[in-house]
Amino acid sequence: MQTACPSCDLIIDIPEINAKQVALCPRCSHKVRGININHDTEIVALSLSALLMLLSSMFYPFISFSSNGITQTITLPDAARILFNYDSDLLGLFIDISIIILPMSLLIILIPLHLGALKALPQAVARRLLKFTLTLEPWIMSEIFLIGVLVSMVKIMSLAEVSFGISFFAYVGFVIFYVSALTRLNRARLWSQVSPATTLQNTSTAERAIDENIKACHVCHQLSVESICPRCHSKTYLRNPNSVQKAAAWLVTSLICYIPANLLPIMYTISLGDETPATLISGVITLWNSGSYPIAIIIFFASVVVPLAKALILSFLCFMVTKPANLHTKGYTKVYQLTEFIGKWSMIDVFVVAILVALVQLGNLMSVTPGLGIVFFTVMVLCQMMAAHAFDPRLLWDSPKIITQRIKHD
Incomplete structure (x- = not known):
């Protein structure tokens, strides 16, 4: 091969x-x-199990929150639905797509793919179906949402009594089965069923x-x-067209969003009529002061350090493209791969806010509403993911003079 x-x-x-x-x-x-x-049988079984668990998690109580005799219970779809009530339509739509619609679509498609559908379908249809399927995975954030749920519970356990419903445990099962199915996914084998290499x-x-x-x-x-x-009938290039320019454009956009994401409140807590804004940093400080040191450190790194570090690293890599490959190029490539891998994990804070807004709705006693800062933060993380996706790491190994000459003939 x-x-x-x-x-x-x-x-x-x-x-x-x-x-x-x-x-x-x-x-x-x-x-x-x-x-x-050949994991076809296992993937079908795991995908079916994950799909059943995901469907089960949507129709029963997910989490309950009680304070001073008042109880609020939410289902999984409420995480996005209540955001729509606060005019955060884009944020609510993003959550619905990333934790329910995309994973459900992927699981539904994976089952026939591993039952021989690629060989049975016309080649053109099989080709498009497989291309579509493989583009879904990077944008599915179910496991990150689950971590966000746990972090949000740590934040509010000191304020009230929290209990997990049957849907929460079903969602945990879904994430376990879903991740297990993905780890067994053999992309090369699927493509060989469409057309041998x-x-x-x-x-x-x-x-x-x-x-x-x-x-x-x-x-x-x-x-x-x-x-x-x-x-697969995709367009081919010696290098991704305008890779550095696209990555730089997405990076600049993310840095523009980074400032309001950190300065503006990501949410407001209303308690007995008093409204208290919370920024990313103030949320970390609150967790630290409450003694939740591990959670505070995780949120600080995921929401503050990682986005800034990613922007600096990708900016540095865009600059290093202009330099000849050297002994450090392998290290630069490893850093890029790590940056691409951890990209979406900064979304933890987005899901924390979504859960708190959905759950803490006790009228005048206590409620949480989303702030504009969380919208900027979401856009920032998505832009950084796009920047990492646009960057072509092969450029780090190229001679700048040679790559310019080659691409002119592309």
């Missing part, structure tokens, strides 16, 4: 290896071939794909010299 490393563009001839072994790029250590075991000839003298004008498809990783991938 022949491939090009998606991180450094090294052409690799992967030998026949054990099904339980993985293949790593000898230059940057990126995983270029995962475990090649082909090997290019006369590439033995080339060290990197770009040296022979070979393009690695960003969707299915098929090598080709054509402008259209012969396997």
Whole structure:
């Protein structure tokens, strides 16, 4: 099997290896071939279980909140529905999409995919279906929402009595089954059912794909010299077009949003008629003063340090593209991979606010409303995710002069 490393563009001839072994790029250590075991039966079972758990979590009590004899109980859809009542339509829509609609769609599609649908469907339909399915995963945030629920419970346990309903435990089961199914997902095997990978000839003298004008498809990783991938019919490029410019544009937008996200209140707590605004920093201080040191540290790093660090790292990587590859390039690639991986985990605070707004609605006694800061924070995190997605790490390994010449012919 022949491939090009998606991180450094090294052409690799992967030998026949054990099904339980993985293949790593000898230059940057990126995983270029995962475990090649047929998990179809397990994925179908796990997906069905996850789907049943997700559906169950939507119709029963999720969390109950009691204070001074007044009780508020919410279901899972209430996390978004109540935001709509406070004119936070975009935030509510984002939560509905990321924790319910997208995971449900992915699970529904995964089941027929692993029952042989890709072979039974017309190739054009199978190709589009698989491309659509694989684009859903990065935007699903069910596991982050679950962490956000636990953090929000820590925040309010000192104020009132909190109890978990049957839907909460169903959602925990859903997340466990969903993550288990994803860890068994073999993308290369799915693409081989649509169309087997082909090997290019006369590439033995080339060290990197770009040296022979070979393009690695960003969707299915098929090598080709054509402008259209012969396997998935996506457009192919030597490098992602305007990668640095797009990443920089998303970064600038995220930094613009970073300032109001930290300065403006992310929520307001109304207690006996008194309204108290809370910013990201004040929320961390409150947790620290209450003795919840681990939670305070997690929120501080996820909501304050990580977004700023990601912006600085991606800005540095965009600058390093203009420099020749050196001994530190492998380290830069690792840092980029880590930045891309942790991107969506900054959304914890968004889900914390959503749960608090949905749950703490006790009239004049106590209530929580969303602030404009949380909207800016959500946009900031999404922009940083887009920036990381737009950046092409292979540029770090290129000679600036050569890459300019090659892309002119793309």
